[in-house]
Amino acid sequence: MENKAKPNGTATLTYNGQSFDLPVMSGEIGPDVIDIRKLYAQTGMFTFDPGFTSTASCESQITYIDGGEGTLLYRGYPIDQLADQSNFMEVCYLLLHGELPSSNEFEDFDWTIRRHSMLHDQFDQFFRGFRRDAHPMAIMVGTVGALAAFYHDSTDINDPEARTIASHRMIAKMPTIAARAYKYSIGQPFISPRNELDYASNFLRQCFAVPAEDYKGSDVLAKAMDKIFILHADHEQNASTSTVRLAGSSGANPFACIASGIASLWGPAHGGANEAALNMLYEIGSVDKIPEYVRKAKDKDDPFRLMGFGHRVYKNYDPRAKVMRETCHQVLDELGVRNDPLLQVAMELEKIALEDEYFVEKKLYPNIDFYSGITLKAMGFPTEMFTVLFALARTVGWIAQWSEMVEDPSQKIGRPRQLFTGATPRDYVDLSKR
Helix, strand or coil: CCCCCEEEEEEEEEECCEEEEEEEEECCCCCCEECCCCHHHHHCCCCCCHHHCCCCCCCCCCEEEECCCCEEEECCEEHHHHHHHCCHHHHHHHHHHCCCCCHHHHHHHHHHHHCCCCCCCCHHHHHCCCCCCCCHHHHHHHHHHHHHHHCHHHCCCCCHHHHHHHHHHHHHHHHHHHHHHHHHHHCCCCCCCCCCCCHHHHHHHHHHCCCCCCCCCCHHHHHHHHHHHHHCCCCCCCHHHHHHHHHHCCCCCHHHHHHHHHHHHCCCCCCCHHHHHHHHHHHHCCHHHHHHHHHHHHCCCCCCCCCCECCCCCCCCCHHHHHHHHHHHHHHHHHCCCCCHHHHHHHHHHHHHHHCHHHHHCCCCECHHHHHHHHHHHHCCCHHHHHHHHHHHHHHHHHHHHHHHHHCCCCCCCCCCCCCCCCCCCCCCCHHHC
16 A cells, blocks of 8 residues: 655654653644654653544545544545446445546456355355344344355455455345345345346345335435445445454454454444434334423433434534435335335424534534434334444445555554553462451
8 A cells, every 4th residue: 555644743742751752643634643653662662542433443544534524435436426427336436446446447347246245055044043033133143244154265355356355245244144134134035136227226136026026126215225225335444354353463354353343333332323313213203292302402400312313423514414314204105105204204303403503502413313214214224224324334344444455564463552451460269258
């Protein structure tokens, strides 16, 4: 990986009468960073940063976020432009290779992904080892990790060609695995992928087609699904991406690394936000109860919180939510489900949040999780599938980040330090004397 960080002076740390100069580095955009790689060698001290919220763990050229401005860039391209004008396959190529593809490059890449979508025949037996009521995310963690047992010819991380094949396999097979996890959970037979269909259409068909009748796809729903994939494709060094990088830093095979990312994403504080937003709508129940819950949300002493509003990173409007809001309404119109009581609650709550002075002042705008939860519910996905769809979309981002890490000569195995507050050295006491 080309190193684009540039020296930008020094910062001086003073402690116990001693001063230490630490290099300051600048990226292309974003805040400068203090390089503390030699801090321990120079001072005998570590830094303390729970959650690593003030620590850059790597140098990356893939995704840039400015939470204050509400900006999200994939390889420099604004997310709204990509969602409106591009498609998920093109975005996959962009994230993996750094540039948008030419016509020939796109055709070759799209052809490759379409023809890697099938799973090994014995792989289907693997699903049947799970209980019928297994959570789809539990199935995803197990099956994606098991890909290494079926495709061990592409697990050599030191072989660029093997890395490319593994990357293509995961992007192509993830929709098939996700659809099978869903079909298995509802007791329906698996539907094989079709090479003539685009990525999103193929996935929707595998989820909702049944052998008993012909499946009629919807261009509106396929386009909406494609946009959802684009909007969730990458999001800088979040918990699951950092997990993938940390696992990969040990030299683990790519399938194991992506499985670790799925496990991290499963946490309700990360990938479960859209499910939490939908559960909140269920709790509110009807439009006439919204004023009561809005009052509860404004009351600091009330534990109730509006889910799907505001964002930890974006202190302005979530740029993905702008696209997702339009997509959500297109899906509702296509399906004719605006009379659904739950969706009526969502639309009224959205209106209040965009107009109420309290929410506007605190910038508690509806975020992508609010709109994606409503959209996926309208499309027919159960809530337990929401995080699975998130994992499907985020796979390309994880792979791009993993590949960048493997190719970075300065990357080392992850080994965070600790601030030890346990027992000091003491002597063992025999059991009879305790």
